[in-house]
Amino acid sequence: MILLRRHLSIFLLGILFMLGCETQSQQRSPNVVLILTDDQGWGDLSHSGNPNLFTPNIDALAIQGVSFDRFFVSPVCSPTRAEMLTGRYHLRGGVKGTSAGEERLDLDETTFAALFQQAGYSTGAFGKWHSGMQHPYHPNSRGFDTFYGFCSGHWGNYFSPDLEQNGHLVKGEGYLPDDLTEKAMDFIEVQKDGPFLVYLPFNTPHSPMQVPDIWWEKFENKTLDSLVSGEDPDFTRAALAMCENIDWNVGRLMGKLEELGLTENTIVVFLSDNGPNSFRWNGGMKGRKGSTDEGGVRSPFFLQWEGRVPAGKTVPEIAGAIDLFPTLLDMAGLDYAGKKPLDGISLKPLILEENPSWKDRMIFSHWNGSTSLRTQKYRLDKDGNLYDMDSDPSQQDPVQDQHPEIIQDLRLAVTNWEAEMEAALAKDPESRPFTLGAPEAPLTQLPARDGLAHGKVKRSNRFPNDSFFTNWVSLKDSITWDVEVLEGGEYLVELYYTCPEEDLGAEIRLQVGENHVDARVKKAHNPPLKGMENDRIERMESYVKDFKSMPVGSIVLAKGLQRISLKALNIPGDQVMEVQKLLFTNKELNH
Known part of the structure; x- marks a missing residue:
């Protein structure tokens, strides 16, 4: 009898354990x-x-x-x-x-x-x-x-x-x-x-x-x-x-x-x-x-x-x-x-x-100054035309003349929404500088995408996202980045570049406020453009290169708004270099 009770207790405990596991499994966060x-x-x-x-x-x-x-x-x-x-x-x-x-x-x-x-x-x-x-x-x-x-x-x-x-x-x-x-x-x-x-x-x-x-x-x-x-x-x-x-x-x-x-x-x-x-x-x-x-x-x-x-x-x-x-x-x-x-x-x-x-609702779509509105049944397009999306999903036949009250309500809704969005954007300054030196990130990238070209310097493509700077040919040229330094201190600077043998020797200055560091292009690196060999059709965006890292030196950055500029001090060849990005590493955080 004692042995039977012990087996029964073990059996019941097992059942409770399995039920508990099942409950835990059901309650586990997905x-x-x-x-x-x-x-x-x-x-x-x-x-x-x-x-x-x-x-x-x-x-x-x-x-x-x-x-x-x-x-x-x-x-x-x-x-x-x-x-x-x-x-x-x-x-x-x-x-x-x-x-x-x-x-x-x-x-x-x-x-x-x-x-x-x-x-x-x-x-x-x-x-x-x-x-x-x-x-x-x-x-x-x-x-x-x-x-x-x-x-x-x-x-x-x-x-x-x-x-x-x-x-x-x-x-x-x-x-x-x-x-x-x-x-x-x-x-x-x-x-x-x-x-x-x-x-x-x-x-x-x-x-x-x-x-x-x-x-x-x-x-x-x-x-x-x-x-x-x-x-x-x-x-x-x-x-x-x-x-x-x-x-x-x-x-x-x-x-x-x-x-x-x-x-x-x-x-x-x-x-x-x-x-x-x-x-x-x-x-x-x-x-x-x-x-x-x-x-x-x-x-x-x-x-x-x-x-x-x-x-x-x-x-x-x-x-x-x-x-x-x-x-x-x-x-x-x-x-x-x-x-x-x-x-x-x-x-x-x-x-x-x-x-x-x-409940029926409104969903707004906006891009490049154009707003459209969607309800369950209708779409109001960017030009204020109304379409019945149930009977006309291809938006071929405007129906605003048939629904004067609906078109009035939806046009007013767009006007109010755009005013609300304009007010939301107004809370931010017109220009937000790029951030550099956040305490949680020892390394900050400043790509060409985020910089500005001055003088004869050009982007490799009108679409900035994967571009680089080229045609840096004059002492009057410069490349700048407007930044907010979040953590002041000493930073190591690297520059990713290309430069053919015949243009070696250019001297550059990286200036931030009253501080600067000078460097010279000492090693040739002239890879070809690539990407076209893998493209199935001709692209709109920039082709790319394998850029090389060049140490620029160290510079002290003060906390706050700063303008980083690259200028040439001497151009012995036809150009200074092509520039893909700058890298800033906080020396203290890097250790």
Whole structure:
């Protein structure tokens, strides 16, 4: 009898233990994987009906999860990222451009990554950041423990490019989207006991149109169906090849989650940052990247959480990038106690409930002085025309004459919204200097993208994001950066340059306030331009070079606003050098 009681007690304890484990498993904070693609339109998926490509792994996220049929982002990259990260319209956070510092998200804005980090999540970002390079705008200062990728708006080389890892310069390994996925999977492997947040912002299919042969060969001679007006078939072929590569990488990532037994406790989200970067099949919608029309701002949005969200559910209600912040927090059981009101709404009721109570709403899209407004039924375009998006999804026939009260209300709503955004921007100074020497970051990069050319100095391309300075031929020329030094002290300075043998010997001066340091170009380094050998079509952006580091010396920087200038003291040849960037390292923090 005693032995029977002992066995019974052990059995009951085992049952209680298993129930406790199950309860702990159910209560465990879910992991989050957020996949963002760059310039992939709503139509660049087989799930959307595009007959020209096959994306089974991305499609599976919709089939096994929830798909939002009308999900809206911004017309271009950095505004979408700002809205996604904060749950607020991008103009509220000071983001009004894609380069020259206008892509930076105000420091008083809270990112969802910071809140997940504060809640005990291990957080990692792998890819294109495009919300500020210098700390405290850097991803490591905005909630991500780990960052691997690049902070610029676009990159000039996708094959083993120069990248950074937690502020240190590194060389990528192989094709960039593959490498980013590999690093994300490595992070998941290490953090598998969770909880973790992985943000995977791919750099493709943004130009330059580079993709490995294995993906290109399928499309190189492919006959495309459903060509649209203005379409460049070769560009489309390259874009679709890049999209199929993304799909393969999404499959690899999902395979890693399954291998580690994490699918039932991981929320996976997939979306793009704007409409397609060329005219190509997009469901007949008007507009592409850069446009505030439907085709410029409609994005796929899939959310999968195996066993927790309905499989195959399609949500017809409109939603947008501003909703991602509150939705992720709500799904993960985290609270937002911030002082700034959110523009977004948690989509959790639409995801989980069968017949949720949901009010009609307005979602605004803005870029380059143009604003459009979307309700569930109507779109008011940038010119004030009204379209019934149920009966006329291609925006062909304006209906404002038929709905005088609706058009009046929506035009007034746009006027009020623009006034509110203008007031939000007015709180910031017209010019925000770039930051240098943040205490948490011993190294600060000042790329050519963030500098100004004076005299005869030119950019290598009109698009600043991946450019360098060239044509430095006169003693009257200069290159400057306006900065705010956050931590005064002595800094080591490096300059990344190219210079042919025949132009060696130029002497330069780096001046900051009353302090300066002089250096001489002693070593020739004259690599050719590259990138064209991997481009499937001719690019718009700058080609790149392998720049070499040259020590300039050390200089004392005072805290506060400063202008950094580079000038030549002597030019024995035809030019001084080409300049890609400056690196400042705080000597005290570096030790």
